[in-house]
Amino acid sequence: MEHDLAVRASERQRCPDCGGTLVATDERFARWCAACDWNVDPAPPDSEPGRLAAARRRLARRHGEELAAAMSGGRASLPRRDAAAVIALGIALLVHGATLGLAVAGGLLVVLGWETVVQPVGGVVLLVVAFVLWPRMHRIPQDGPVLYRADAPRLFELIDEVAAVTGTAGVHAVVVGSDFNAAVTAYGWRQRRALFLGLGLWEVLAPQERVALLGHELGHFAHGDVRHGLLTHQALRSLALWVDTLAPSRAHTVWDTLFNILGYLPRCAAYGLLALLDHLTLRAAQRAEYEADLSAARAGSTGGAVGLVERLLVADSVQTLMRRESAAARMTGGAAGRAAREAAERGWWERVAAHVSSIPAHEYERLLRVSARRGHGVDDTHPPTHLRRRCLTLGEPRPAQVVLGEERATAVAAELASARAAVARQVVDFGRTVSDC
Structure with a gap:
């Protein structure tokens, strides 16, 4: 036996x-x-996306592969499609011009159309539509801790040093959340800069990987990105609103049927422009990610940038851990439940970091192979993760231009301590879990 x-x-x-x-x-x-890839992807996606989504995914993957091939060929800089960028800006201006035209037409109907009742009413409708479609400036969200320079001088000092290496300026605010993510944006009419720092990602990174993360995000400011520029981004938003507003509804009444018929051509036009603008900016978005990766390597070293990209592969594992622990802490009610939640909050980020540290090297290798099979990326605007890693390893390794030593890392951690506690409380109390970056 x-x-x-x-x-x-x-x-x-x-x-x-x-x-x-x-x-x-x-x-x-x-x-x-490892020899034949048996069971390398034991849980493939349940269903294929629709034809349009699948076509967009194939296009994004092709762009990522083309740009990676250009980098592998030893080109000094990534190829740019200036014609596509010019056309995209032209479409964006056309969209915003249409919004402005609605506002002007609505104003004229209200002011000059008092001979009838219909004209002022139509003018008000046009003004409401123009107001909804009018470009909106980003605001800093108030659902999480927001740090300014006076709140965290050592963190902002680190950000400024990384920004100088990447060829740009620092930020005015740092928004701390629970996401497995980081991002930068401009907010307000003065276009001040904000860094969104997800502790789900920050806490699992080594010191030089954190520097690389800052270098990557600030690199987006340094290199620019047509897709996320003010004009183009707001045009994408307006077109998406048009498509949603004109979407056909179930014909319960004759008015529903009439709306669906009258809205067919405008809906097709809006959807066509949205698809075209998305197509024209998709390659630029992927190029911006590769350039941001190079900024990450310059700031935090090649090893730090590669480690950062590899950490993105385990986002699902971190998400599962945080959801499980958050749900377990909320299962008990009363005083015992409060005690359980308080216990879960203590050492929350340390447990997340320990979980990621315990993931063996062969799991990263498997996930890289899955990435190559699926063309996995953070999303369609990001190149496949395995290609990003490959491009970072081309040529001689880059040394770190910004070093996050033990003393400074401790000081930054102390400045983030209250935000870490507040975000952990949000995750435990409300079940806010991390999301893919």
Whole structure:
């Protein structure tokens, strides 16, 4: 019997396809074969996206591969499509011109059309539509801690140093949240800069990976991105609103049917412009990500940038951990429940970091192979993760131009301490979990 058990255990460690030894040193993760990729992707997507979404994904993957090939070919800079950028800006101006035209027409109907009742009413309708479509300036969200320079001088000093290396200026505010993400944006009419810092990602990074993260995000300011520029971004928003507003409704009445008929051509026009503008800016968005990765390597070193990209592969694992622990802490009610939540808050980020540190190297390798199979990226505006990693490793490794030493790392952590506690409380109390970056 012992012999039979030993034989079965040995068989479980053998690949059923090629007979090679399976990679299975940690029972938390899938067993797979490094030789033939058996079971490398045990949970593929349940269903394929629609035809348009699938076509967009293929286009995004092709752009990512083309740009990666250009970098691998030793080009000094990534190829740019100035014609596409000019056309995109032209479409954006056309969209905003249409919004302005609605506002002007509505104003004229209200002011000059008092001979009838219909004209002022129509003018008010046009003004309301123009107001909804009018470009909106980003605001700093108030659902999480917001730090300014006086609140965290050492953190802002680090950001300023990284910004200087990437060739841009620093930020005016840091918004702290729970996401497995980081981002930059401009807010308000003065276009001040804000950094969104997700602790789900920040807390699992090594010091130089954190520098690389800052370099990547600030690199978006340094290199620019047509897609996220004020004109183009707001045009995409306006067109998306048009498509949603003109979407056909279920014909319960004759008025519903009439709306669907009259809205068909405007809806097609809005959708066509949205698809065209998305197509024209998709390649530029991926190019901006590669350039931001190079900024990450300049600031935090090649090793730091590669480590950052690899951490993005385990976003789902971190998300699962945080959801599970958050749900467990909220299951008990009353005083015992409050005690459980308080216990969960203490050391929350340390447990998240320990979980990521315990993920074995072979799991990262498996996820990289899954990335190559699926063309996995953070989203369609990001190149596939395995290509980003490959491009970072081209040529001689870059040394770090900004070093986050132990003393400064401790000081930054102290400045973030109250924000870390507040965000952990939000996650535990309200179930706010991380999202993919």
